Amino acid sequence: MASSVSDITGPLDLRARSRRRRIRIVTVVAVLVAVLLAVGVYVVRWSGLMAADQVVVDGARLVTADQVRDAARVPIGAPLATIDLGAVGSRVAALEPVHRVSVHRAWPDTVRIRITERRPVYQLRDQQGYHWIDASGTAFHTTTASRRGTPWALTATRSTRLLRDVATVAASLDPALLKQLDHLEAGGPDSITLVLSKGRTVMWGSADESDVKSQVATAMVATKATHYDVSSPQNPTAR
Numbered sequence: 001m002a003s004s005v006s007d008i009t010g011p012l013d014l015r016a017r018s019r020r021r022r023i024r025i026v027t028v029v030a031v032l033v034a035v036l037l038a039v040g041v042y043v044v045r046w047s048g049l050m051a052a053d054q055v056v057v058d059g060a061r062l063v064t065a066d067q068v069r070d071a072a073r074v075p076i077g078a079p080l081a082t083i084d085l086g087a088v089g090s091r092v093a094a095l096e097p098v099h100r101v102s103v104h105r106a107w108p109d110t111v112r113i114r115i116t117e118r119r120p121v122y123q124l125r126d127q128q129g130y131h132w133i134d135a136s137g138t139a140f141h142t143t144t145a146s147r148r149g150t151p152w153a154l155t156a157t158r159s160t161r162l163l164r165d166v167a168t169v170a171a172s173l174d175p176a177l178l179k180q181l182d183h184l185e186a187g188g189p190d191s192i193t194l195v196l197s198k199g200r201t202v203m204w205g206s207a208d209e210s211d212v213k214s215q216v217a218t219a220m221v222a223t224k225a226t227h228y229d230v231s232s233p234q235n236p237t238a239r
Contacts, residue, residue: 050107051080052074052075052109057115059116072092080107098118101113101115120140122170123151124139124155132150135167137160151170151173151178151184153185156187165186166184169210172214177221182195191205192207202227203228204217204230213231223238
């Protein structure tokens with residue numbers, strides 16, 4: 001019986017030592033991982049090893065890359081991980097020509113800003129020149145000369161609603177009608193007029209049903225007349 005007890009105790013001690021060794025190994029590995037993580041967090045968030053060193057700008061045409069950088073106010077030298085990308089994007093979005101902006105980190109030392117600029121639907125003409133207006137009715141750029149291929153307009157006011165309504169009309173124009181367009185005139189939201197070549201006019205009325213009005217007007221200007229009225233597209237007139 002004593003011999004049997006001795007035979008069982010040996011393997012039990014061996015398994016216990018093996019188990020303790022595995023526990024020590026796991027503990028050491030866990031400590032090393034924790035240390036490495038702590039070092040990594042320190043390097044990323046507080047050390048200068050991954051600090052913002054440059055700002056790269058993509059998509060700038062109407063604004064310069066330097067104007068975008070000035071607006072962004074990225075804190076050069078600050079740890080890249082701590083920079084508030086949302087705040088950077090909000091500051092850049094305040095630039096008038098900017099329609100959309102995205103900001104992200106490009107490790108180890110770069111902030112990359114990508115912008116999409118507004119697109120002109122028409123140009124508002126006044127004594128200062130030609131102001132580019134986008135689909136939302138926002139004026140975002142001014143030139144002294146008219147932009148080729150973009151219609152221009154005269155408006156009684158610069159209210160956002162009127163500028164947006166004129167944009168809706170301009171965007172709806174059929175290419176065949178657009179070729180005959182000299183300019184648009186808007187005395188108010190319900191009195192938008194197309195001034196065509198050869199002294200012809202199209203009373204458009206409001207921006208409502210502009211797609212339908214464009215189809216009707218395109219068909220009507222093929223008939224000989226000087227004044228067309230599509231303000232009620234179901235009952236158009238010409239004289």
